[in-house]
Amino acid sequence: MYMNQQDFIWQTEQFADIRILRYRIEGFEQLSLREKTFAYYIYRAALEGRDIIYDQNYKYNLLIRRTLECIINHFQGDRTGSSWSSFLEYAKRVWFSNGIHHHYSTEKFLPGFSINYFRELLAVVPQSVMPVPDGMTMLEYVDLVIDVMFNPDRDTKRVNQEAGKDLVATSVCNYYEGINQQEAEAYYAALTHADDTEPTSTGLNSKLIKSQGKIFEKVYHSDGMYGKAIRRIVMWLHKARHFASTVLQQQSIDKLIEFYESGNLKSFDEYSILWVQDTSPAVDFVNGFIEVYGDPLGFHGAWQSMLYMRDEAATSQFAAISNQASWFEENLPVDPLFKRTEVEGVSFKVVQVITETGDCSPSSPIGVNLPNADWIRARHGSKSVSLGNIEDAYEQASRQNGSLEEFYLPAQQKRIREHGLKASKLHTALHEVIGHGSGRLLPGVATPKETLKSYSNTIEEARADLVALFFITDPKMLELGICDSPETGKAAYDSFMVGGLLRQLVRVDSGCQLEEAHMRNRQLIASWVFEQGRKNKDVEMIIKDGKTFVQINDYEAVRKLFGALLSTVQRIKSTGDYKSAAALVEEYGVQVNRNIHEEVLARWKKLGIAPFAGFINPVLVPETQEQTIRDVVIVYPDDFLAQMMHYASVCAALPIINDRSFSAIILHQHRSPSSFFVSLQG
Numbered sequence: 277m278y279m280n281q282q283d284f285i286w287q288t289e290q291f292a293d294i295r296i297l298r299y300r301i302e303g304f305e306q307l308s309l310r311e312k313t314f315a316y317y318i319y320r321a322a323l324e325g326r327d328i329i330y331d332q333n334y335k336y337n338l339l340i341r342r343t344l345e346c347i348i349n350h351f352q353g354d355r356t357g358s359s360w361s362s363f364l365e366y367a368k369r370v371w372f373s374n375g376i377h378h379h380y381s382t383e384k385f386l387p388g389f390s391i392n393y394f395r396e397l398l399a400v401v402p403q404s405v406m407p408v409p410d411g412m413t414m415l416e417y418v419d420l421v422i423d424v425m426f427n428p429d430r431d432t433k434r435v436n437q438e439a440g441k442d443l444v445a446t447s448v449c450n451y452y453e454g455i456n457q458q459e460a461e462a463y464y465a466a467l468t469h470a471d472d473t474e475p476t477s478t479g480l481n482s483k484l485i486k487s488q489g490k491i492f493e494k495v496y497h498s499d500g501m502y503g504k505a506i507r508r509i510v511m512w513l514h515k516a517r518h519f520a521s522t523v524l525q526q527q528s529i530d531k532l533i534e535f536y537e538s539g540n541l542k543s544f545d546e547y548s549i550l551w552v553q554d555t556s557p558a559v560d561f562v563n564g565f566i567e568v569y570g571d572p573l574g575f576h577g578a579w580q581s582m583l584y585m586r587d588e589a590a591t592s593q594f595a596a597i598s599n600q601a602s603w604f605e606e607n608l609p610v611d612p613l614f615k616r617t618e619v620e621g622v623s624f625k626v627v628q629v630i631t632e633t634g635d636c637s638p639s640s641p642i643g644v645n646l647p648n649a650d651w652i653r654a655r656h657g658s659k660s661v662s663l664g665n666i667e668d669a670y671e672q673a674s675r676q677n678g679s680l681e682e683f684y685l686p687a688q689q690k691r692i693r694e695h696g697l698k699a700s701k702l703h704t705a706l707h708e709v710i711g712h713g714s715g716r717l718l719p720g721v722a723t724p725k726e727t728l729k730s731y732s733n734t735i736e737e738a739r740a741d742l743v744a745l746f747f748i749t750d751p752k753m754l755e756l757g758i759c760d761s762p763e764t765g766k767a768a769y770d771s772f773m774v775g776g777l778l779r780q781l782v783r784v785d786s787g788c789q790l791e792e793a794h795m796r797n798r799q800l801i802a803s804w805v806f807e808q809g810r811k812n813k814d815v816e817m818i819i820k821d822g823k824t825f826v827q828i829n830d831y832e833a834v835r836k837l838f839g840a841l842l843s844t845v846q847r848i849k850s851t852g853d854y855k856s857a858a859a860l861v862e863e864y865g866v867q868v869n870r871n872i873h874e875e876v877l878a879r880w881k882k883l884g885i886a887p888f889a890g891f892i893n894p895v896l897v898p899e900t901q902e903q904t905i906r907d908v909v910i911v912y913p914d915d916f917l918a919q920m921m922h923y924a925s926v927c928a929a930l931p932i933i934n935d936r937s938f939s940a941i942i943l944h945q946h947r948s949p950s951s952f953f954v955s956l957q958g
Contacts, residue, residue: 286673288892288914291365292385293783294372295889296638296916299669301628304585304910311559312908314519315583315630318561319896321512322581322633325563326923327930328502329374329579329634333434333570335450336424337375339932342407343398343421344370345924348917350401362388363397364917371920372638372890376425377434377448379639380783380792380888384432391426407932435572437730437791439862443572451576453935455486461729463491464575470720474651476541479575481565483935494935496565497539502579505929506536509563524554532563548647549656555623559585559630560659562646567635569793574725574732580634582644587664590626594705596756598624598660604710609746609839614850616716621657624709626664626701631893638890638916642667643704645712645740650723654716660708662701670889671697678883683779685825688770691763699768702759703744710747711740718850727852731861733793735849738800738865742842745772745801749835766831773815773834774826776802781873782880782887789866800865805837807864824875892919 289296307315330337344367354360366387373379387394398406398418408417423430431448438446444457452460467478482493483501498506513533520526531547534540544564554560561584565577597604601622605615632640645660647653680689692699717723724732747753749765759765776798783795790796806826809815814833818825828834848857880887892913899907913919 284672285914286669289916290886292369293886293888294369295673295886297669297673297889297891298912298914299629299665299891299894300912301585301630301665301894301910303587303628304630307558307585309905309907310519311521311585313898313905314516314521315559315585316896316898316905316908317512317516317519318559318563318581318583319631321509321516321563322561322583322631323923323927324508324512324929325505325579325581326633326927327505328496331502331930331934332450332576332578333373333375334377334431334448335933335935336420336431337370338930338934339407339409340376340421340425341370342924342928342932345921346405346407347397347401348921350405351397353397353400359389359393363393368916368920371916374635375434379890380795381785381788382434382436382791383785383788384428384430384434386428387425391422394422394425409932435570435791437572438789439858439866443730447572449570449572450935451483451571453483453485453487455484455491457573459486459491460484460573460575464573465726468722468726470722474545475649475723476545477577477649478541479571480541480544480568480577481539482576484576485935495539496579498537500539501934502930504931508927508929510536513563521557521559522554524550525557525560528554535564545649545652548649548652552621552623552647552652552656552659555659557586559583560627562644566646566648568648568725569733570635572730574730578635580632580636582632582636583630584627584661584663585630587626587628590662590664591624594624594626594662594702594758596758597705597709598622600752600756601710601713603752604743604747605714607747607750607752608714608743608842608846610715610843610846611850613718614715614846616654616714619657619713620655622660622709622713623657624660624662624705626662626705628665629663630896632891633893637893639888640666640891642670642700643708645708650717653713658713660705660713662704662708664701666891667697667701667704669891671700673889677885679779679880679885682823682879682883683774683825684770685820685827688767688774691767691770695759695761695764695767696771698759699748699764699771702748702753702764703768703772706744706747707740711743712736714743715739715846715850717852721850721852724849724852728849728854728857731854731857734796734800734861734865735845735857737794737797739842739845739849741772741797741801742838742845745769745838746835746842749831766828769828769831769834770826772798773802773805773828777806777817777826778824778872778876781868781876784868784873786874786877787870789868791866796861796865799868800861801838801841803864804841804860805834808837808840809834823879824872892916 287295287297377384403414434449436443436446442457444452444460464478481496484493494501496502510533513529517526517529528547528550531550535543535547563581566580567578568574570578602619605619643662645658728735748768753759780795806815814830815828818827895911897909897911898905
C-alpha cells in the first residue's frame with residue numbers, strides 16, 4: 277500500500293514516558309499470493325505467543341492485565357474524569373511493558389489512581405467475568421491484585437543487576453522459583469562441559485525451580501509449560517509450511533515445530549542451522565525463545581516473534597558489508613588469536629517489518645543478529661537484519677522535536693541533519709553483521725553466559741558497538757561505496773558520544789544507576805573514551821550558555837581509542853575473563869554523574885518529549901473466496917488501546933497461573949495478610 281509520506285500519521289499519542297508510533301510496510305502488495313499467504317499464517321502464529329512474555333516477565337502479569345481488560349470491557353460507570361484517565365494510562369503502561377515493570381528500567385511502576393477508586397471499579401463489574409484464579413475467593417483475589425499493583429515494597433524489580441546482590445532472589449522475573457543465584461549457577465555449571473564443541477543453549481526454554489529440596493527445570497513445550505499457547509503457534513506454523521518459498525524454509529519450520537513439540541534444545545540448534553542457511557526467501561521470520569536480557573543470569577530466553585520482508589533496494593546499498601566480512605575480520609584491531617580463521621555464512625538484509633510480538637513489541641529494536649549460539653555463528657554463519665521501516669518511523673516521528681538543537685553543537689547539528697540517518701543505518705548494519713558476527717572464543721572457553729555471567733550481555737553489546745564504531749570511519753566505507761562522505765562516520769561519532777554521555781540519561785530516573793545492558797554498554801564506551809581522550813583534548817565536555825555539550829576535536833584519535841577498547845573487550849570475551857569484565861562494567865558502565873544527570877533531565881523536561889517509543893502494529897487481513905485466501909491486505913490501526921483490546925480478544929491463550937505446582941504456595945501466601953494490608957487496615 278503506497279501512501280504519501282506527508283499524510284501518514286507517525287505518532288498517535290503520548291502518555292507517561294511513552295510515545296506511540298506507527299510504521300509503514302512498503303512493497304507488501306508486490307509479493308506473490310503464496311508469499312502473502314505465508315506471511316498471514318506466520319502473522320497469526322506470532323499473535324498466539326503474546327501471553328508468554330507477560331508470564332515470563334512476572335508470574336502475576338496475566339492476572340493484572342486481564343483484570344484491567346475485564347474492567348475496560350465491562351465497567352458501565354462514568355468513563356470521564358482524571359481517575360478514569362489515570363486508570364487507562366496505567367493499563368496502557370502495562371501493555372507497553374508487557375507487565376507491571378517498566379520495559380527498560382525494569383522497576384515496578386505504580387498506579388496513578390487510588391485503591392478506593394480501583395475497588396469502586398471492581399465492585400460494579402460482574403464477578404462472573406472476573407479472572408479469579410481457581411481456589412481463590414473473590415475477596416482473596418481482590419486483595420492479591422491490589423497488593424501486587426499498589427504495594428510499593430512488593431516485587432519491585434523485574435531484573436536486578438546490582439553488584440553484590442543475589443541477582444536471582446532480588447529479581448521477580450518468572451524464570452526462577454524458590455532458588456537463589458548460587459544454586460542456579462551451580463545447577464547450570466554442572467550441565468556445562470568445556471570440551472563440548474556444540475553446546476546447547478542451556479536453560480533457554482525453561483523455568484528453573486527448587487521444590488522440596490530438589491532443583492529441576494520446567495520446560496516450555498506443547499505438553500509442558502505454556503503448552504496451550506505453543507500448540508496454537510504450532511497450528512499456524514503447520515499451515516504456513518505449505519506456503520514456504522524454499523525447501524530449506526519448509527525444513528526449518530518443520531524443525532521449529534519439532535522443537536516446540538519436544539522442548540529439545542538440540543532440535544532448536546538444528547532449526548537455527550537450517551534457518552541461517554536459508555537466505556533467499558523474500559519473507560522470513562523469527563519465532564521462539566530468543567534473547568536473554570530478561571534473565572539476570574542470561575540463561576532463559578524471552579519469547580518473541582518478528583515477521584518481515586526483504587527491502588531489495590535498501591539491502592543492495594549495504595550488501596558490500598556482508599560480502600566483505602572476511603576483510604573486516606582480518607582487519608579487526610584485536611589479537612589474531614581471537615579472530616576467526618574462516619568467516620562463513622554471514623548475510624545481511626534491510627527489511628520491512630510486517631509485525632512484531634512478544635519481547636520485541638511494542639518497543640522495537642532496530643536490528644537483529646541471530647542465532648545467538650557462538651558455535652553456530654562460527655561454523656554456519658548468522659543472519660543480520662536492519663529493521664529499515666522501524667528506523668524510518670523513529671526518525672520521522674522525531675523530526676523537529678528540538679532535541680537535536682538542545683544537545684548538539686551547531687556543527688554537529690548540521691552534520692547529523694545531512695548524514696545522521698545514513699550514519700545510524702550504517703552503524704546498525706556494522707553492529708549486527710560484523711560486530712555480533714566476528715571474533716571467536718578460545719578453545720575450551722565456555723559460553724559467555726557461563727564465564728562472564730551477568731556482565732555477558734553488556735560486554736557483547738559493547739563489542740558489537742565498538743566494531744561498528746571502529747570501521748564506520750575507515751576509508752574502506754568510501755571505497756566500497758557504502759557511504760559517500762567522511763562526514764557520515766563523524767556524525768556517527770557525534771551521536772554515539774553525546775548519546776552515551778548525555779542523551780540516554782533522560783531514560784533514567786533521578787538518583788538511579790544504569791542496569792540495562794545496552795545503556796551500560798553505551799556509557800561504558802563513551803566514558804572510557806572520554807577519560808582517555810580528554811588528556812589530549814581529543815574529546816571534551818564544554819559549557820555553552822550554561823549547558824554541557826560533548827565536543828570531538830580529533831575524530832581519528834577517537835577512532836584509535838575505540839579500537840584500543842575493542843581489543844580489550846574482545847580479549848575479555850574470548851578468554852572468559854570475568855574479573856576484567858566486572859571491573860570494566862562497574863567502573864564505566866553503571867554509575868551516573870549526578871550533576872550531569874540532573875542537568876540533562878531538566879533540559880529534556882523543557883522539550884516535553886517522552887523518552888521512550890513503541891509501535892501499533894499493522895494488521896494483515898485475508899480476503900477469502902470459498903475458504904481460500906485470494907489476497908492479503910495491510911490495514912494501519914491508529915488506536916493503541918483498541919489494538920491491545922483486540923489482541924486480548926483473539927490471542928489470550930494461557931491460563932492466569934501457568935505453574936500449577938505453585939498454586940498452593942500462591943494461595944498460602946495471600947491468605948496471610950501482607951504488611952502492606954496491615955498498614956492499610958491500621
